[in-house]
Every structure is written in C-alpha cells, then in structure tokens.
Amino acid sequence: MKRLSALSITAVLAIAACGGGSGPPTQRPASVAPPASHAGQASQDPAATASTAPTGPVEITWLVGIAEDPDIDKQAQAQVQEFNDSHPNIQVKREALDNDQLRTILQTRIGAGDVDLFGGDTGPGFGGVYAKAGLLADLAPAYEKYGWETFDWAKARCTYAGVLSCVPGAVEEVGIYYNKTMFDEKSFEEPQTLEEFRTIMDAFKADGVTPLAFGNQPQWPAGHQFSMTLSNIIGREGLDEKLYGDSPWNDEDTVKAIDIYFREFQEAGYFPRDPNAVTYEDANALFYAGKAAMVPTGTWLVAEITDNTDFEVGFFPFPSIDGSKIAPPAGLGGGSFVAANSDNKDAAFEFLDWLLSDEVTKKWSLPVFNTIPAQPVDTTGVEVSPLFQQVLDDLAESSGETSDFGYNIDVLTPAGFNEQMFTGFQEVLNGTITPQEQADALQEEYQKAKAAGETLERP
Amino acid sequence: MTAGGIAVSRPADRVRRRRNLAFAVAKYAFLGFWALLCLLPMILIFSTAFKDPTIETGNPFQLFSSVRFENLVDAWTLGNFGRYFMNTIVIMVPVVLGVVALSMLTGYALARFAFPGRSLLFFGFVLGLMIPFFSLMIPLYYNLRDYGLLDNPLAVILPSIAGAGGTGLPLGIFLMRAFFLDMPDELADAARVDGCDELGVFTKVMAPLALPGASALAVLAFMSAWNTFLLPLLYLSGEDSRTLATGLLLFTGGRTQELELTAAGTLIMIAPVVLFFLLFQRQFIRGLTAGAVKG
Amino acid sequence: MTGSVASVSAGAFERITRRRGRVRGRRQTSWALVALFVGPSLALYVLFMIVPFIGTLQLSLSAWDGFAPEKTPVGLANYQALLGDEDFWRALSNNVVWAVIGTAAPIAIGLALAIVLWSGAGFRTGFRAIYFLPVILPVVVIGLVWGWIYNPLFGVLNTALEAVGLDDWSRGWLGDPDTALVAVLIAAIWSTFGFCVVMFLAGLQGIDLNLVDAAKVDGANAWQRFRHVLLPGIAPVFTFVLTITLVGAFSVFDIVYVMTRGGPGTATETMAGYAYKMAFNRNFAGYGSAISMVIAIISLVLAVALLRFRERGRTR
Secondary structure, three states: OOOOOOOOOOOOOOHHHOOOOOOOHHHOOOOOOOHHHHHHHHHHHHHHHHHOOOOOOEEEEEEEEOOOOHHHHHHHHHHHHHHHHHOOOEEEEEEEEOHHHHHHHHHHHHHHOOOOEEEEOOOOOOHHHHHHOOOEOOOHHHHHHHOOOOOHHHHHHOEEOOEEOEEEOEEEEEEEEEEHHHHHHOOOOOOOEHHHHHHHHHHHHHOOOEEEOOOOOOOOHHHHHHHHHHHHHHHHHHHHHHHHOOOOOOOHHHHHHHHHHHHHHHHHOOOOOOHHHOOHHHHHHHHHOOOEEEEEEEHHHHHHHHHHOOOOEEEEOOOEOOOOOOOOEEEEOOEEEEEOOOOOHHHHHHHHHHHHOHHHHHHHHOOOOOOEEOOOOOOOOOOOOHHHHHHHHHHOOOOOOOOOOEEOHHHOOOHHHHHHHHHHHHHHHHOOOOHHHHHHHHHHHHHHHHHOOOOOOOO | OOHHHHHHOOHHHHHHHHHHHHHHHHHHHHHHHHHHHHHHHHHHHHHHHOOOOHHHHOOOOOOOOOOOOHHHHHHHHHOOHHHHHHHHHHHHHHHHHHHHHHHHHHHHHHHHOOOOOHHHHHHHHHHHHHOOHHHOHHHHHHHHHHHOOOOOOHHHHHHHHHOOOOOOHHHHHHHHHHHHHHOOHHHHHHHHHOOOOHHHHHHHHHHHHOHHHHHHHHHHHHHHHHHOOHHHHHHOOOHHHOOHHHHHHHHHHOOOOOHHHHHHHHHHHHHHHHHHHHHOHHHHHHHHHOOHHHO | OOHHHHOOOHHHHHHOOOOOOOOOOOOOOOHHHHHHHHHHHHHHHHHHHHHHHHHHHHHHOEEOOOOOOOOEEOOOHHHHHHHOOHHHHHHHHHHHHHHHHHHHHHHHHHHHHHHHHHOOOOOHHHHHHHHHHHHHOOHHHHHHHHHHHHOOOOOHHHHHHHHOOOHHHOOOOOOOOOOHHHHHHHHHHHOOHHHHHHHHHHHHHOOOHHHHHHHHHOOOOHHHHHHHHHHHHHHHHHHHHHHHHHHHHHOOOHHHHHHOOOOOOOOOOOHHHHHHHHHHHOOOHHHHHHHHHHHHHHHHHHHHHHHHHHHHHHHO
8 A cells, every 4th residue: 555655765976877858759748848938938037037136035945966975965064054154145045865856856846936956967867858848047147147167068068959057067087996005015006908907806806805896786886887988998989979970879899898897897706796786885885994995986976985084095097998098987977957937046146156166166166075166276275185186187187078088978868778777787787688688778778769859969 | 280290190191291382382483483583673773773883893783782872862963853853743743633533523424424425435535545645746746836835834734634645534534434333323322312413422422432443543643644754855845844754864865884873863763653652552453453353 | 565554444444345334214414514524534635635646647648757837648648658668567567476475475474473372372462562563664764774684795684694604695685686576575574464463363353262162172173273263253354454465565666666776677676666767767757657547546456356355255
C-alpha cells in the first residue's frame, strides 16, 4: 500500500550527475511553445520589474545542491549570511538539497513562482529543458548592467535558442587524485601512459591496496570515467563530431574507451570489489583512509579532499592511451538560473553580481570552496592548498576550454542518453552486457534524442 | 517437579519429559533467533550512535567499542533537531486530532446511519488506501497552489488528514466504522428511550465507548505523521519549517562518512516512536487487529 | 509497507461484505445529520485525494514534460507505449518476483512464529513487541541500517562471513545483479514479518480452544489440526494480510530507491521506481502518470479479486 517515498540519500555536489529532458520516442510532448516567444516574454520581464523598485527587504529563495561535506555546506550558509548582513534590502534564503530531491522539488515548485534562483547543470537535460519550457529569465540585461566578464565559451553553454539564461558556475576537470606518500614510497611518478598506469595499479594491488577507488553505486560516476577514456582516445574534435555531427557512439573508439575502463580495469581488479555496490562517499573514504592509492573524480572535490586527508595529494589527468593525446574532461560544473516568473529578479541579479565579485571570489570561491569561476580571476594574495594550486595552474589559465581538454559528457547529452550511461555501465561492470552492446545502446539513445531535437547544436 | 519425582519416574515419563525439554529448547531457539534478527540492526544503530568518530577508528560496527554521548548533542545542534521537533509537533497534533475526530464522525455515520449511497461512499473512502502517494504528488502541488496553501503548515496537515501521507481518513474511517458496527444496538436504543437525539446518542454514548478504538487510531496517526517526509519536503519547503523526517534525511545525506552522527540523528528521530510504541503497545496492537479476534 | 498503512483491521475488512448492516429497515437519517458527520471528511478527501488523483489520470492521457504551460492530450498513447516498453516489463517482472517472495516469506515466518507463540510460550508480549519493532521504523532508517549490513567494504554481513571462513560468499550484495533484488527483499521482509506475526496471533487468539481439543480427541494430527481448525479460524486475517502484502508489492518504491535506485543496471527496478524515474529524471510526467495508474489499477483489481474470493469461500 501507500508508503511515503524515501528519496535518495547520496548527496552529490557534482551537478553533472543528474540527467533529464528527453524520453521515449512514443511520447514526445507534441507541442512545445516556440522558444522565440518565450525569449521575447522573458526579456521583457526584467525591465518590468526594474521599474518597480523594491520597498523594504526583498526575500529571494535560492535552491541549490547540497555540499557533500557538511562543513563546506555550513561555509556556504555563512557566505549567504554575509551577503544578507551587508545587504539589508535583500534577504537570500538558501535551501540546500540533495541533487535528486532538488530535481523533484524544482519540478513541482518552479511553476508556482516561489523559487527565484536555482542551481543545476547547463546541459540539454536540465537547463535546456527549463529553457524550452520558458521558465528561465533572460540574463542578458543583467550581464550588461553589471559587466560580468564571463568567458565566451561558458556563456555559450548558458545560451539556449539564442537567449543567455544562466550564470556559469565553476570550471571543473575530471582526473585522478593520488596519495603522494604512497607513490613516493614506491618511487612512482604520475603516469603518462596507460602502460605505466597499469604497472602502478598492479603494484598496489599486489600490496593489497585498492589501486583506484571507483564507487559506482550512484551510477553517475561511470559517466565521468567514460568521459576520461573517450576524451583521450578521440580528443575534443572527435567528441564534437559525436555531439554535433554524425559520428556514431558505437564506433571502435567508443567501444575501446568503454572496454578499457569498465571491462579490463574491472577484470584486473583495480577497483574495490563490486564497485556497483560502493557509494561515491565510501570510495572517497577509502582514499582518505589510505586504503586506496587513487580516486578518480572531479576537481569539485578538492576542498573536501584537502579537509579529509593528512597526506599530500596530487592530481593527474587520465594517461595517454596507445599514444593518444591526453585530454582530460573539463567544462562547466553547472550554473545559476533565475526563474522567469520570479518577482525579485533584480534582487537575484544583485546577489549573483555579489557572488561573482572579485572580493567574494578571493574570500570564498578560491580559498574556501576551491572553485574556479568561469571568468578571469586574479589570484594574487589568495592562499590556497598545494593541491588546489596544482588544479588552478592546470585549469585556470586555459579555463578548460582549449583543444587540450575533452568534455565531461553527461552535461552535454540528453537525459535518455545519460540514463543509458548510468544503467548500462553498471551492467558492463557486472558483465551482464558487453562494451559493444552498451555502445550500441548509447548510439540508439542518441539517435532518438537527436530525432526529437534534444541534442545540442554546434555552438 | 522435584528431583525426587524424577528419580522415581518411569522410563516413559522420562522420555516424554526429555522430549518436552528438547521441544521447549527448540521453541525458544526459534523465537529467539527471529527476535535477535529484529534487534540486531536496532542495536547496531544504538551502538554506533555512541561511538568515537568512525572515520578515525575505521571500525564502525564493532558493538559498543566506545561510548561517546557528545554525538547525540552534536547531532541535535548540527542537525537543528530542536527546531524540527517543534515543527513536527505543529503538524502532528492537528493531524492526529483531525484524523481521529473526523474518522469517528464519518465512521459512525457509515456504520449506523441509514442513507442512500452509504456503501458507495464507504467504498469511495476505502479506495484511498490503494492510491500510492506519488501518483498524487504533482497534481496535488498545483491543487495546493490553487487553494493558496503552499508553504503553510496546512499544506501538509490537510492532505495528511485526507490520507495522502499514510494513516488518514481512509484508514481511520475503515477502522472506526468497524468499531461502531460492533456495538450493540441496544445501547443506542436505550439512550434514545432516555430522550437522546441522534447527536446525543453519538456524543454521550457511542463515542465514549469507541475511545479504545480512537486511541488505537491516534497511535497509528501519530506514527504516520511522525515519519512522513515527502509531503513536507514538497509542499512546505522552507528550511524553517522542516520536519524531523525531512531534517534527518538531509542531515544523513550530507554525512555518509560520519556514521556516528548519522546514527545519533537516527536515534533522535526513532527514539520517540519506539518509546511510544513500547508504552502504548496494547493500543497499538489493538488498532492493528481491531475486530480480527472475532474473525 | 508500514504498520500505519498496513494496519487496516482484518475484521473491518471482512465487514466490507456486510454491505447493508443492521440499520436496514430503520428510518432514513436526516440529511443535515449526515452532512454534519460526513461532510468535513468528504470535503477533505475530495479536495486532497480525489482531485489530485483525477489530475494524475488526466496527466496519464497527455504528453507533458512537467514544466510546459500546456499539456497535450494524446489519448491512450502513453498506455500503448507501455506495452512495447521493455524496461516497463522488466520492472513489472521484478514486481511479480517481489509479490511472490515478499508475500510468501513474511506470511510463512509470521504464521510459524504466531503459532509457536499462541501454542504457549513465555514472554509472549515481549516477543510480539520485538518482532513488531522493525515495522514502525521509517524506510529511510531501514535503508540506512541495511546499507550498513550489506556494505561491501565494511559491512556487517561480509565481516561476519569472513569471520567464519566463508570469504568466498562475501560480496557487494546490492551491486551484484544476482543478489541485489533478493538483498533488498530481505530488508523488506525483515520490516514486514512482525506485522504478520501480530495479525496472525490476534486471529489465532480468536479460535475456540475447545475446537482444537475436540480435533485432538478425534485423533487429528498436527497438520490436520492446522489445516482444518487453525487455518479456517484465521482465514479472514489471512486474506487481509495477503491483500495488504500483495498490493504493497506492486507499489513498492521507497525501500528500493533508498537502497539501490533500481540498480545495478535495472536489476531491482520496480514499476513505481520506473514511474518516478520517467516523471522526474526524464521529465515525462504523462508517461510516469500512466505507469502509476497501472499500479493503482493492479492494486484495485487484486484487492477486489481477493475480497470476492473470500466472499465466495464464506458462502460455501
């Protein structure tokens, strides 16, 4: 009988984690209002609200994904408090929720107009869906008014049908963290090739140490791992061909990318036993406790890793596969959206401007949250951990958007494709399906989504 | 039986006695095995709630290896449980009162009034037991918005009474109708002879007699209101108005590595319910099994 | 299923069949009084249950992404799509497994324990309370604590297996497609069998002991006494418990979601979980609604069928 539904438990900061926005071909929403009309409507709204200056303090509700580390989430709350204290006219109410719940709640709440500002990934599965439904405010006037210096490539990710609809969040990269002490004991260097990588993992395995703490219980981590191997094998141009062109997802390269990580590594015993049963947090904890030599995940975890480890940690991109160019997945870790039906858009813009300001970047984003804004940053005088410094050096200059980097795939692909990644990679790990079968299924989903107009257009 | 008795007993008696003993041992071993199975996970929560930080000890589940009461205090303050406690009570009290009062009224009417459409109405209410909540949750959101109730505790209270969140009117009416059906007609007739009108028959005679049933229902409604979390999560979303169940979910969600705090928060959440159950076990069981005895 | 919901009285259940009770022949109660007694309940029930349920029914007949201002009517297209949806059938088959094991196991365990308790055991109330404790726990807590038990890295189960030398048996219980569904089921059975104990015990306590003695005198063995005296005695409770667990089996959602999210792959996906995924992860609110309507229909058909079955058994 009825029983109240328990929602998810695993909190994940990686905004890339949740898919959304497509569906079975049999059930296309037959009519979606033309984006242009929404664009027009959205662009009028800010002007309308601008004319009525707020009297008394305005309260804005901000829905975001919760930080995995409670301490860091507390800091995020403190950051908002600082804004509220210094802006008596605006009170920001930050509601931090598990990402799965966030999705569910947004879907039910956003239409009612009681959310002003919310976080989410910028891909077609999330931002794209909201934009299509006309739920996002046009931010172009705010960009203009406040002179935000967001990188053009990041702005492009926030633009749906020509309307600039979000403020990019942090720039992120996916790679592999390693325990420097353990590496030093064995005189290992950061591996440059897959062969070196295997040698290192074999050595740790022989010592009874888990080489690579990969936990795939929540399903989304597999998408990131796939992004690493595929980005290296086919590079950015190859990925562009798959995302925007006609290159299929079941070609030899893709199968190879799947095979290396999800069959070969699994069979070689590089992961904790039964990675499908290991949560993301448990996998990370293996690394913190020195029971695993490496953990494959993204730079969003830098602050937590620094917090939880008492040994030195380094970071390297997935090594070269058969002479391939190293191209770690990088890109936007989500963005902030303003609801089209918010009555307090101006206040939301002001808050966003505060978040993007140099002062806040230097005081909070870099040193506390270890996030890299998608705009030019001045890091002078900011004290950061060596690990974050390494990531900064690696990422900040190029801002993650040159041909040296690949993509984190799940923020660029539609929901049906992501769903197939999530369930399918678990099955490859289990040996229930082959890498080829998974690649075929991915291709099928991508074709479906393409036919339904859900895939991205070439920027 | 005395030792002397055994000494003089005949061999057949001894065999029977030994068989009885073996039977008793097997019986209690069987009962005990399942009892242990029920208790172990509870003990696990209890033990873990008092442990030193498990991330440091690396051995989260060795039972009672350390005793640290600060966990409960930490969980209470970090999880903001004091506030959530109050919020939960603000919702729970009206739900329990509402479910009990309305179920008594309607259950009584469906059991003892004569009017056309009575069985149809009863079936209509019972249908509510078959509807899973999430098949209501999206439309209900828009309904609540149209009623202007969003972000008001009533957005949780009223659907809970109606039965969207567990024990509500469908179950309550079902139960109370059964209670009233069981009552002898003579009582009501006697009251009528004494000059009570129908309302008086209910308030002065029948309702007081149904109090055991009502208290059983109250216990069930309490449990359900205490544990409900999706309703408040969706319709009463402000952080200030979170309930314990919602709070616990968010508290544990961010704390997968701090098992001792997770366990402490869980203990805070389930302790009142377990205590309540142990204290009111009789009513509780009666509520569950009302009428079953007579089959 | 929780005690709170699963707790419909078996006696009351029986009484559904007594449609026209003892009020027959009495003068009709005044409408004013009926309105006073029934009105408020009906109003709440209609506003907060029936209206949204009709909303879901409408949604199931339309294509809607959960956001767009307009919902496009598509007739029965969603239901037709279900017929050809492999994932849906996979989920349905998991529900069937759940219905068989998740019903048989708690009933068997519950019946055995209830009979032992009833036939005479000390601490009867104590045992009953202990068996019932898991039933009152919120699902989140059940998922949490069984997650600890099944945890592949530091879980209680693997540690115990390794301690007794059964290292080969230890595994990631929830991550292995061969064990995941059963592992979740065991947690569910753990949280329901106490309910069966309590219900069956109450049913047994209503049996006339003279009947049992008479059967004994007539030379009936234990099985015959069970079959011909106990079973008929608890038949109403039995039907009731069966209905509750069966109906629950087809709408199971939360415990699976908390423990595995339907994984690994789709090994533990249920209809309700699939409906949730469709509505909220894939933004197919219409399709998701159609699945939840299917669940409601199955529940209703099962409940009515069992009731009918009971009614027939009783008239014979």
